[in-house]
Amino acid sequence: MQENPQQMTQIRWYGRGGQGAITAAKVVAEATFKSGYGGVVMAPTFGTERRGAPVSTSLKISREKIYDLSPIRFPDIVVVLDYLILNEVDVTVGLKPGGLLIINSPRPLSDHQFPDFRVAVANVTKLGIEAGLRKGIVNSGIIGALGKAGGLVDIEMLSECIAAEFVGRKPQENAKAAQLVYAATQICEPSTGAANA
Amino acid sequence: MSKKLIDSGNNAAAMAVQLAEAEVIAAYPITPQTPLTEKLSEVIAAGKMDAEYVAVESEHSALAVCIGAASAGSRAFTATSSNGLLYMSEQLHWAAGSRLPLVMCVVNRGIGAPWSVWNDHQDAMSQRDAGWIQIFAKDHQEIVDMTLKAFRLAELVHIPVMVNYDGYYLSHTYMPFELPEAKAVQEFLPPYDYAHTLDPEKPESLNTVTLPYARLDINGVKRPGYMDIRHNLHQEMRLAMEVWEEIDADYAQRFGRGGAPILDPYCCDDADFVVVAMGSIANQFHVVVDRLREEEGLKVGVLALQIYRPFPTAKIAEALQNAKGVMVYEKGLSYGNQGALYADLKSALYPYPNRPQLHNFIVGLGGRDIPTEDLFQTLKTACLNGDRNSPEQADTPQWIGLQL
Structure with a gap:
């Protein structure tokens, strides 16, 4: 963070086309803006996406207005909506040492070894179903993991913004998914190897 | 509210x-x-x-x-x-x-x-x-x-x-x-009121074949020919600049935002080197300017051009009178020549006593990434070594981020 004069938090999101990573980033953008961050820029990266192919989006958060809209090169946080993307894309490229990697995964935290980073894992897919969502809806749930491990915005504001985004599309269930994930997210500090949650 | x-x-x-x-x-x-x-x-x-x-x-x-x-x-x-x-x-x-x-x-x-x-x-x-x-x-x-x-x-x-x-x-x-x-x-913004609204009760002949010369209409009033009409469009577009400034001043008074309708300078007051650019890249340069001032001690600024046509010829030339070097970064060009903005800027400066060293950078065509670091490095190099180029070299656009 000391490299960054604006004290900006930069979050890069990975999902699959159709999975809703952009919507998730949008919800967090809205929640941070409502929480008093004056500089919020959510910039999707547009390529030749197909449904199912990995896609990414950038979210920059700062107290002050953000002037640089270029894609994030050195994220503080990386959010991965599907752990299998880890096999296809080097998601941690540019992630600052000690940076946070959030993964939706059915596997235990110990299966995701990244000694240089804080790793947060939750089974967002399973918890989404428990919250009453159709199987595969993970973009609301993953926000709960970011709320827990990222510490930028409180879960109440995130829940409120999720419910507003998903109006007419199970708003309460989507908010609940995030709350269940918030409670279930396990975090491993860099190089310690021990879960503390 | x-x-x-x-x-x-x-x-x-x-x-x-x-x-x-x-x-x-x-x-x-x-x-x-x-x-x-x-x-x-x-x-x-x-x-x-x-x-x-x-x-x-x-x-x-x-x-x-x-x-x-x-x-x-x-x-x-x-x-x-x-x-x-x-x-x-x-x-x-x-x-x-x-x-x-x-x-x-x-x-x-x-x-x-x-x-x-x-x-x-x-x-x-x-x-x-x-x-x-x-x-x-x-x-x-x-x-x-x-x-x-x-x-x-x-x-x-x-x-x-x-x-x-x-x-x-x-x-x-x-x-x-x-x-x-x-x-x-x-x-x-009061309702649109058009003086020549199509009205069957008040027929008018509009945009018909217009002769090369002026002539009298059916009421004996002299009407412009094609060339006069073109001249008027040009003149009135030049004058639109002032109207744009007045509108901006009024808008600023009502809504509290404005003050830079034509040129939006950042750190230009004492700048030896000024970047000229249009659109979001001009904002991206804020970060570059901050870093070059802080890390390299270079007096750099960025001048965002808010209105391209009419071109603010005198205003931009005057704004650059104290600059040693001007770097134009643009996302387009006139094939076979240079960046269009660069050529316009060069032409605007010609009649003025101080014609700073000019540099033309072509950047981000077809969405090619514009890493802030590339802007930093190219601008820094142009500030430090800009005067070492021959006139022809200096006048040749440099392409940033080519992957040939």
């Missing part, structure tokens, strides 16, 4: 058009403009905006419908990008020649072939000489404010206005902005 919100640039534009109470919207969807016109058709269908949405079969027809609507006395709006803008090119000239006060958002995108959906400024540049006023927004707030001001400008000077904003960088990016209150906008 104005409200602060966070949304995409396309939605910001749509909200501004809604606030401007455009009465006819005709558009054909094209990436990255599509969400703007989708939003407008949505609010019209939902009864939240009292306007006619005409879903046309092409961009040529989109502007033709707007020309018809404005001729009939309605406030009309369209939007497009890239090849869509080129497809309406003939109508662009027609709208300007007819002196119809249309407003169009151009969501800037590279031109095919080969196809690119990504950002550069070649679409707007290619229509530079169509007789439209061209303004460039740097962020969502400017998209809103410029669009509202554009309607008033167009209707005061009877010249159509193109509001340009960068595809994806602005169109699809979510950013905070403030939206003025509807009532306050109504006071700022």
Whole structure:
């Protein structure tokens, strides 16, 4: 963070086309803006996406207005909506040492070894179903993991913004998914190897 | 009450058009403009905006419908990008020649072939000489404010206005902005009142074959020939600059934002080196300027050009009188010569005593990444070594980020 004069938090999101990573980033953008961050820029990266192919989006958060809209090169946080993307894309490229990697995964935290980073894992897919969502809806749930491990915005504001985004599309269930994930997210500090949650 | 919100640039534009109470919207969807016109058709269908949405079969027809609507006395709006803008090119000239006060958002995108959906400024540049006023927004707030001001400008000077904003960088990016209150906008932008509204009770002959020479009309009044009409368009476009400044001052008084309608300088007061750029990249340079001042002790500034046509010839030349070096970064070029903005700037400086060293950088064509680090390095090098080049070298555009 000391490299960054604006004290900006930069979050890069990975999902699959159709999975809703952009919507998730949008919800967090809205929640941070409502929480008093004056500089919020959510910039999707547009390529030749197909449904199912990995896609990414950038979210920059700062107290002050953000002037640089270029894609994030050195994220503080990386959010991965599907752990299998880890096999296809080097998601941690540019992630600052000690940076946070959030993964939706059915596997235990110990299966995701990244000694240089804080790793947060939750089974967002399973918890989404428990919250009453159709199987595969993970973009609301993953926000709960970011709320827990990222510490930028409180879960109440995130829940409120999720419910507003998903109006007419199970708003309460989507908010609940995030709350269940918030409670279930396990975090491993860099190089310690021990879960503390 | 104005409200602060966070949304995409396309939605910001749509909200501004809604606030401007455009009465006819005709558009054909094209990436990255599509969400703007989708939003407008949505609010019209939902009864939240009292306007006619005409879903046309092409961009040529989109502007033709707007020309018809404005001729009939309605406030009309369209939007497009890239090849869509080129497809309406003939109508662009027609709208300007007819002196119809249309407003169009151009969501800037590279031109095919080969196809690119990504950002550069070649679409707007290619229509530079169509007789439209061209303004460039740097962020969502400017998209809103410029669009509202554009309607008033167009209707005061009877010249159509193109509001340009960068595809994806602005169109699809979510950013905070403030939206003025509807009532306050109504006071700022009175209803469109067109002196030559088509009216069967008051027939007029408009835009017929116009002879090369001036002649008397049926009432014995001398009427301009084609060349005189062109001269008037040019002169009145030059004068539109002052009107634009007045509108900006009025807008600033009402809404608290403005003060840089033509040139928006950042750290230029004491600057030895000044970057000139248009659109969102000018904002990206804020970060570069801060770093070069802090880390290298270089006195650098960035001058954002807010209005490209009419070109603020004297204003920009005067603003650069104390600079040793001027670096033009642009997302388009005139093939076989140089960047269009660079050439314009060079021409503007020629009559002035101080002609700083000029550098031309071509950047980000077809969405090629523009890493801030590349801007930092190229600008730093130009500041430190800029005067070592031969005149010909110095005058040759440098391409940033080529992957040949």
